[in-house]
Amino acid sequence: xxxxxxxxxxxxxxxxxxxxxxxxxxxxxxxxxxxxxxxxxxxxxxxxxxxxxxxxxxxxxxxxxxxxxxxxxxxxxxxxxxxxxxxxxxxxxxxxxxxxxxxxxxxxxxxxxxxxxxxxxxxxxxxxxxxxxxxxxxxxxxxxxxxxxxxxxxxxxxxxxxxxxxxxxxxxxxxxxxxxxxxxxxxxxxxxxxxxxxxxxxxxxxxxxxxxxxxxxxxxxxxxxxxxxxxxxxxxxxxxxxxxxxxxx
Amino acid sequence: xxxxxxxxxxxxxxxxxxxxxxxxxxxxxxxxxxxxxxxxxxxxxxxxxxxxxxxxxxxxxxxxxxxxxxxxxxxxxxxxxxxxxxxxxxxxxxxxxxxxxxxxxxxxxxxxxxxxxxxxxxxxxxxxxxxxxxxxxxxxxxxxxxxxxxxxxxxxxxxxxxxxxxxxxxxxxxxxxxxxxxxxxxxxxxxxxxxxxxxxxxxxxxxxxxxxxxxxxxxxxxxxxxxxxxxxxxxxxxxxxxxxxxxxxxxxxxxxxxxxxxxxxxxxxxxxxxxxxxxxxxxxxxxxxxxxxxxxxxxxxxxxxxxxxxxx
Ligand SMILES: Cc1cc2nc3c(=O)[nH]c(=O)nc-3n(C[C@H](O)[C@H](O)[C@H](O)COP(=O)(O)OP(=O)(O)OC[C@H]3O[C@@H](n4cnc5c(N)ncnc54)[C@H](O)[C@@H]3O)c2cc1C
Numbered sequence: 001x002x003x004x005x006x007x008x009x010x011x012x013x014x015x016x017x018x019x020x021x022x023x024x025x026x027x028x029x030x031x032x033x034x035x036x037x038x039x040x041x042x043x044x045x046x047x048x049x050x051x052x053x054x055x056x057x058x059x060x061x062x063x064x065x066x067x068x069x070x071x072x073x074x075x076x077x078x079x080x081x082x083x084x085x086x087x088x089x090x091x092x093x094x095x096x097x098x099x100x101x102x103x104x105x106x107x108x109x110x111x112x113x114x115x116x117x118x119x120x121x122x123x124x125x126x127x128x129x130x131x132x133x134x135x136x137x138x139x140x141x142x143x144x145x146x147x148x149x150x151x152x153x154x155x156x157x158x159x160x161x162x163x164x165x166x167x168x169x170x171x172x173x174x175x176x177x178x179x180x181x182x183x184x185x186x187x188x189x190x191x192x193x194x195x196x197x198x199x200x201x202x203x204x205x206x207x208x209x210x211x212x213x214x215x216x217x218x219x220x221x222x223x224x225x226x227x228x229x230x231x232x233x234x235x236x237x238x239x240x241x242x243x244x245x246x247x248x249x
Numbered sequence: 250x251x252x253x254x255x256x257x258x259x260x261x262x263x264x265x266x267x268x269x270x271x272x273x274x275x276x277x278x279x280x281x282x283x284x285x286x287x288x289x290x291x292x293x294x295x296x297x298x299x300x301x302x303x304x305x306x307x308x309x310x311x312x313x314x315x316x317x318x319x320x321x322x323x324x325x326x327x328x329x330x331x332x333x334x335x336x337x338x339x340x341x342x343x344x345x346x347x348x349x350x351x352x353x354x355x356x357x358x359x360x361x362x363x364x365x366x367x368x369x370x371x372x373x374x375x376x377x378x379x380x381x382x383x384x385x386x387x388x389x390x391x392x393x394x395x396x397x398x399x400x401x402x403x404x405x406x407x408x409x410x411x412x413x414x415x416x417x418x419x420x421x422x423x424x425x426x427x428x429x430x431x432x433x434x435x436x437x438x439x440x441x442x443x444x445x446x447x448x449x450x451x452x453x454x455x456x457x458x459x460x461x462x463x464x465x466x467x468x469x470x471x472x473x474x475x476x477x478x479x480x481x482x483x484x485x486x487x488x489x490x491x492x493x494x495x496x497x498x499x500x501x502x503x504x505x506x507x508x509x510x511x512x513x514x515x516x517x518x519x520x521x522x523x524x525x526x527x528x529x530x531x532x533x534x535x536x537x538x539x540x541x542x543x544x545x546x547x548x549x550x551x552x553x554x555x556x557x558x559x560x561x
Contacts (some may be wrong), residue, residue, distance in 0.1 A: 001419050011377070013514065016380070016513065017377045017380055017381060019381060021400040026376075026377070027503075049303055053436075066448040070420065087352060088458070088517075091493075095352065095353060095356075095359065096347070098325075098353055120377065120378060120494070121376065121377060122376050122383075123361075123362065123376055123377070123379075123494070124361050124376065125345050125349075125361060125362075126349035127349075128357055129319065129345075129348075129349035129353070130350065130352065130353035130359075131353075132350060133323065133350040133351070133353035133354045134347075134353050136424075137424070138320050138424035139319060139320070139346075139350065139425070141345070142342060142346075143441075144488070149424065150356050153271070154428070157342075157431070158342070158488055158489075159342040159343070160341050160342045160343070160434035160441065160489070161432050161433055161439065161440075161489050161499070162430065162488075162489055163429050163430070163431055163488065163489075164316075164427070164428075164430040164431070165428040165429045166318075166425050166427060166428060167428055168424065168425050169423075169424060169425075177495065178478070178495055179482070179488065205332075212356065213356065213358045213387075213388050213390070214358070214359060214388075215358060215360065215385040215386065215387055216385060216386045216388075217310065217383060217384075217385055218371070218384040218385060218386055219383070219384040220381050220382070220383050220384075221381065221382055221384075222380070222381060222382070223375075223379070223380075223381070223382050223520060225459050225519070226525070226539055226541070227541070228541055229525075229537065229538075229539075229540045229541045229542060230541070230542055230543070231532075231537070231542075231544070231545060232542055232543065232544055233541045234544075234554075235544070235551060235554040235555050235558050236558060238526065238544060238555070239555070239558045239559070240540070242503065242526070245503075245523075245541075247445070247502045247503040247523065247524050247525050248470075248503070248559070
């Protein structure tokens with residue numbers, strides 16, 4: 001069984017993001033970029049399935065500029081067998097991403113596609129569901145546990161107020177929650193080995209028509225600031241303040 | 250054209266989040282219809298009929314819709330959507346799972362987790378864990394939208410009189426099978442809609458200490474209990490207690506954070522709270538930047554003192 005893992009390069013989660021000067025995007029100049037944390041969980045799950053003898057090959061794919069090679073090298077160092085970069089300088093939104101993945105699924109014929117439940121930049125949480133729809137495959141989003149046997153995936157999903165278990169007939173699409181696993185720490189030898197693995201580039205146009213309705217970004221701004229807070233001296237002051245706010249009886 | 254709101258049903262009936270989605274639909278203008286898909290819907294259809302703001306309730310009553318399986322519900326949405334300008338649901342785990350699947354098959358625009366409706370096709374949605382807001386415009390034509398439940402007040406459960414209409418089911422897609430669901434049972438109010446939420450971080454130290462420290466105060470305040478990801482990951486609190494980007498976004502009247510550092514991913518989930526209180530013994534903790542009131546103190550001193558003060 002081959003597993004295709006979708007990976008996105010995003011502003012590192014520890015960076016405090018700021019709107020770009022023109023308000024039309026986010027300031028990325030000189031900002032640390034990393035693999036989307038949720039995608040790292042998806043990749044870790046795929047690599048573990050390979051280590052367990054369930055999967056035979058793990059293919060990591062990213063879409064974007066040549067700069068994406070760093071996250072793909074990271075994926076190879078984590079244990080992906082091969083990597084594929086669909087090169088484009090355009091901003092690719094979820095439905096187009098799903099169409100690109102569909103074209104790759106047609107080329108590579110994986111039995112399972114895994115990706116993060118959302119990317120921490122646009123926080124859309126859409127791509128996995130869209131891809132599953134386009135392929136007419138079942139989906140399990142927000143997965144916190146995945147087990148594969150007899151051509152079926154048994155997935156525990158995080159839902160509001162608890163969790164649920166689904167069983168999907170493969171092929172299927174699964175999106176990973178952070179709780180799925182703890183991604184491994186990459187050691188230097190693995191990084192060196194990764195340099196020898198195959199990283200293939202494909203021009204976006206090679207995949208045919210992937211156009212999709214997209215949103216126009218008008219403006220990016222910081223949310224209105226909360227009014228300045230006060231440090232109080234003791235619990236009595238706190239209780240008085242909260243009663244004055246009418247949030248305590 | 251009209252707007253179709255997708256209802257989310259649990260054991261108590263139609264969820265409050267759906268009534269928030271109806272409010273958002275009302276802001277878009279036009280007739281609002283509700284799609285009620287599930288099984289054994291008779292009682293629930295009556296409940297829907299009296300919800301304010303609906304002109305029509307479409308009832309698709311069939312076994313295959315019983316557990317909110319996206320693979321089974323999507324064909325129904327794809328069939329109905331072309332008759333509407335907008336398909337709308339709350340950005341709950343149910344709505345987020347379903348609407349993008351339908352949007353892809355309809356090749357339509359998808360706008361997730363909308364927090365403000367500016368115009369018919371212009372919306373504000375949070376990005377980067379809520380640290381920034383993006384204003385986006387969807388192209389003309391059908392759009393599918395999920396809205397953040399906490400920023401749209403739910404319409405009233407009574408006072409409406411929508412027309413109830415049965416519609417044909419679309420069958421079992423046979424792709425995904427529901428096995429089981431475990432929902433947390435708690436005497437406390439639901440985290441997403443509670444008026445008061447108190448939460449604890451990693452510093453609580455263990456499941457027992459977390460429980461013994463926060464539970465009595467929560468009972469006193471009628472509060473829901475939240476937690477940071479660090480607290481959840483170390484097994485102190487259940488998964489569904491997590492507040493923030495990966496957990497539940499909340500907007501209570503009062504939020505009290507005990508021993509929470511205030512990471513961006515956590516703060517993104519509490520920014521809409523009316524009053525935020527932070528108790529942390531590190532005066533430099535980032536949580537104080539968003540708190541209305543702060544106590545630089547040991548939480549294990551503050552919790553009992555607060556409890557005692559509330560009894561007076
Ligand atoms: C992709 C991604 C998504 C994430 N999503 C979420 C999310 O949804 N929600 C979330 O919460 N986190 C999330 N996180 C994790 C987040 O980045 C932080 O790691 C986490 O919120 C920290 O939790 P904490 O405040 O309990 O722990 P810490 O950061 O370790 O902070 C503990 C705090 O407790 C204080 N303290 C210790 N002892 C006491 C005491 N006795 N009295 C008073 N104060 C004390 C310390 O001063 C410190 O400030 C996410 C991370 C990533 C990468």
